[in-house]
Amino acid sequence: MKVFIDGAAGTTGLEIRDRLTGRTDISLITIPDDRRKDEGARAEALNAADIVILCLPDDAARQAVALITNPDTRIVDASTAHRTAPDWTYGFPELVGHAAVAASKRISNPGCYSTGFIALVAPLVKAGLIHTDWPLTCNAVSGYSGGGKAMIAEYESADSAPSAWRTYALGLAHKHVPEMQAHSRLAHPPLFTPAVANLHRGMIVEVPLPASAISGSAKQLRQALGDHYAGSRVVRVVADYDQAGLPVEHLAGSDRLDLFVFANEATGQVNLVAALDNLGKGAGGAAVQNLNILAGLDEATGLRL
Incomplete structure (x- = not known):
């Protein structure tokens, strides 16, 4: 299976390449560094590949898609460009179904925060346990690698002193919100407040729910997610977590996604929590999982589970 990673030098591209290195079922098409921005060289590689993985900014991803004229080339796009496009399959196989991913030629890789939020909310909305018209809120924190090379350099430079915790997207229009709303089938966009912590990788996504937002008990919510x-093998619902806190590094270095339902039985309040690696199931790990499914391979091949 011939695979080309367009944007292989970026943070997500490097993570994907690392997971593919040494595999005998994958043949990587590469372009010399001095020709990475040569449109002709890119077009040749894009059309020679069985599967292309795009690790590019949104506009560059759209341009890359336009360069593909080979009708047999399949695409996994890790950018935001096509995540709510009707003619693209949302690359969350546990949500849309493995068969839908396998049958598609255009896969949009989910965002990292979106993966945690949608994994928690979508099945519960579908089951009628979360009111679809409830104004949901979502609090989340990621390792600084989620900001790409520029933020990694900022945090790891000897001359800089970044804060331990930095909230951002203060205009309440984070680029993940449209897919969070669309793929959870919500009537309103969630109020999303992300933050960056002073650690390289890891992610926690929280969806707090008052009793009036749900129909059912915490036990029923946990059971619905478990079902x-x-x-x-990638998504696990944890029913017996008994630690005092859940660190953002819980799944750092893993391609797994852990889901939790915490509750106060007296008040009926529930906190849905997802733990993942922003570079794993939140990016590179998810792309490799989708690649495996498209290639007709075991979905966990090369994943760190």
Whole structure:
């Protein structure tokens, strides 16, 4: 299977390449560094590949898609460009179905925060346990690698002193919000407040729910999530977590996604929590999982589970 990673030098591209290195079922098409921005060289590689993975800014990803004229080339796009496009399949196989991913030629890789939020909310909305018209809020924190090379350099430079915790997207229009709303089938966009912590990788996504937002108990919510993800080797619903806190590094270095339902039985309040690696199931790991499914391989091949 011939694979070309367009944007292989970026943070997500490097993560994907690392997971593919040494595999005998994948042949990587590469372009010399001095020709990476040569449109002719890129077009040749894009059309020679069985599967292309785009690790590019949105506009560059759209341009790359326009360069593909080979009708047999399939695409996994890790940018935001096509995540709500009707003619693209959302690359969350545990949500849309493995068969839908396998049958598609255009896959949009989910965003990292979106993966945690949608994994928690979508099955519960579908089951009627979260009111679809409730104004949901979402709090989340990521390692600084989620900001790409520029933010990594900022945090790791000897001359800089970045804060331990930095909230951002203060205009309440983070680029992940449209896919969070669309793929969870919500009537209103969630109020999303992300932050960056002074650590390289890891992610926690929280969706706090008052009793009036849900129909059912915490036990029913946990059971519904467990039923939805039953048999998955990538997504796990944790029912017996008994630690005092959940660190953002919980799944750093893993391609797994852990889901939790915490509750105060007296008040009926629930906190849905997802833990993942922003570079794993939140980016490179998800892209490799989709690649495996498109290639007809075991979805977990090369994943760190």
